[in-house]
Amino acid sequence: MALVYLALIVLLPQDKSTVKHYHVSSGGLAALLIIIIVPYLIIWLIALIGYLRFKDYTHAIRKSKDGRALQPIGSGILWLTLWLPLSAIAASITSGYYRAHPGATATMVILNNYFNILILLGAFIQIKVGSRKLLDVVKRTETALPQLLTILFIAFSSLYLFLVLHDPARRVASHGAEVGAYYLPDWLIVTTIVIPRLVTWYLGMQAIYNIYIYSNGVKGPIYKQALANLVSGLSWLILTVVVLRCFESLSSQLSRLSLSWVVLVIYALLALISLGYVLIAKGAQSLQRIEEI
Amino acid sequence: MGDTMLYQNLVEIAEDYLGPSGNRFIERLAQSHCGKSPQQITKKDIPELSRWAQVSAAVLTDNAALVTEFSNRLLKLANKRSLNGKA
Numbered sequence: 001m002a003l004v005y006l007a008l009i010v011l012l013p014q015d016k017s018t019v020k021h022y023h024v025s026s027g028g029l030a031a032l033l034i035i036i037i038v039p040y041l042i043i044w045l046i047a048l049i050g051y052l053r054f055k056d057y058t059h060a061i062r063k064s065k066d067g068r069a070l071q072p073i074g075s076g077i078l079w080l081t082l083w084l085p086l087s088a089i090a091a092s093i094t095s096g097y098y099r100a101h102p103g104a105t106a107t108m109v110i111l112n113n114y115f116n117i118l119i120l121l122g123a124f125i126q127i128k129v130g131s132r133k134l135l136d137v138v139k140r141t142e143t144a145l146p147q148l149l150t151i152l153f154i155a156f157s158s159l160y161l162f163l164v165l166h167d168p169a170r171r172v173a174s175h176g177a178e179v180g181a182y183y184l185p186d187w188l189i190v191t192t193i194v195i196p197r198l199v200t201w202y203l204g205m206q207a208i209y210n211i212y213i214y215s216n217g218v219k220g221p222i223y224k225q226a227l228a229n230l231v232s233g234l235s236w237l238i239l240t241v242v243v244l245r246c247f248e249s250l251s252s253q254l255s256r257l258s259l260s261w262v263v264l265v266i267y268a269l270l271a272l273i274s275l276g277y278v279l280i281a282k283g284a285q286s287l288q289r290i291e292e293i
Numbered sequence: 294m295g296d297t298m299l300y301q302n303l304v305e306i307a308e309d310y311l312g313p314s315g316n317r318f319i320e321r322l323a324q325s326h327c328g329k330s331p332q333q334i335t336k337k338d339i340p341e342l343s344r345w346a347q348v349s350a351a352v353l354t355d356n357a358a359l360v361t362e363f364s365n366r367l368l369k370l371a372n373k374r375s376l377n378g379k380a
Contacts, residue, residue, distance in 0.1 A: 220315065221359060225353075
């Protein structure tokens with residue numbers, strides 16, 4: 001997938017609007033893409049290693065109750081891991097296509113948006129299902145998020161909806177954005193984009209909460225010590241993917257920022273995501289050691 | 294003949310330290326160090342199991358007091374007259 005992505009970056013025509021928008025030369029844009037892509041590829045590799053460590057551990061304990069609960073979480077992590085390169089490849093293909101065929105811009109943007117929503121929704125459903133099964137291991141039932149978190153989520157959802165519906169470039173390219181964000185009427189944006197995204201993020205929050213309840217309820221200080229990194233990694237990964245997706249979906253508003261800010265924010269988010277995978281790999285490795293001695 | 298109650302007590306103690314991995318831990322110790330299935334473990338096997346549990350737990354944590362406590366609790370099972378919780 002990394003090779004496919006690199007090939008697409010090299011072979012597809014350069015985005016002239018980006019060159020114009022950020023006042024960089026074609027050579028400068030190529031250098032910039034390499035600067036962004038190299039850490040991106042490193043992060044994919046870290047994500048893949050994190051997932052493989054987690055898979056090794058869950059495979060070793062697959063017949064036990066906790067192993068059966070961690071299997072769907074593993075599938076969810078796999079989809080989150082694949083989502084990183086798949087979303088980049090899908091974005092390159094769709095943007096490459098509409099640059100060559102401007103008439104297809106709306107269709108390509110819509111396809112790209114739904115593609116991302118489906119992958120993340122699938123991944124978060126799997127993680128939520130697994131986190132629910134983890135509660136069975138400690139004989140606890142799933143409870144709703146605490147009141148404060150629910151209020152924060154409602155506030156965040158309202159703010160997000162406000163930002164999406166106040167994006168002047170949501171239906172057509174405007175206000176400096178070269179491409180529209182959704183090319184859909186508002187009612188379709190709300191029902192098929194915003195609501196599924198909020199549902200996805202809510203599932204992620206509930207999964208974090210379930211995993212937290214599990215880690216508090218489970219016995220064994222030695223096990224808990226090894227579990228700590230895995231729990232932090234999973235929670236961090238879910239949280240950063242939500243923030244990254246939120247950031248990407250508001251990119252037309254953020255396109256007003258200077259180039260250095262955009263690059264800085266992308267780097268920061270990618271670094272934060274890779275930290276989640278590093279913690280998952282470390283946690284899975286510690287838990288695996290318990291199964292090997 | 295092994296003692297199912299003895300095995301259950303071993304697992305309960307192991308789970309107090311190793312959580313859900315406790316059951317699998319005792320199974321592995323029984324098979325690799327006593328050459329028995331977990332249900333075939335007898336009181337005579339406990340000192341060996343306790344020793345290996347100490348060695349293994351020391352690899353997993355730096356908390357020496359916890360490791361000793363784990364090992365001692367397993368060892369105490371060998372001296373218990375009844376294994377239904379009463380000594």
